[in-house]
Amino acid sequence: MVMYRWDPRSSVVTPEEDVFYLVAFLRSALDTETLEYLTNQNRQILRFCHGSEIKVKQYLPHYTTQKEWMDHFGDKWTQFNARKMQFDPRRILATGQQIFQFHPSSALTTKDDDM
The missing domain is CATH 1.20.5 (Single alpha-helices involved in coiled-coils or other helix-helix interfaces)
Incomplete structure (x- = not known):
């Protein structure tokens, strides 16, 4: 059994090496x-x-494009993006980091509005 110091299911960004x-x-x-x-x-x-x-990897980076964030997350981007869509599909949380595009009109609608 292989043990890792970091839980691979987390979104934390660490280098690929075992020691860093x-x-x-x-x-x-x-x-x-x-x-x-x-x-x-x-x-x-x-x-x-x-x-x-x-x-x-910067601890508190200030990126201004989604491409920079994708590079920051590297292999974990797909997992990070999937979690964002699962838990914040309207992209209303953490808009200041400019990781995802924010659409104010989608934040105003709810599932009940679709019925």
């Missing part, structure tokens, strides 16, 4: 200029990793 490392930068910005500097530094780090083919 977490690197966290815990910093704070006290003003807008510092925040902009740190944001640019984070982008440089991610570009370096991408260019060096270092596989990374």
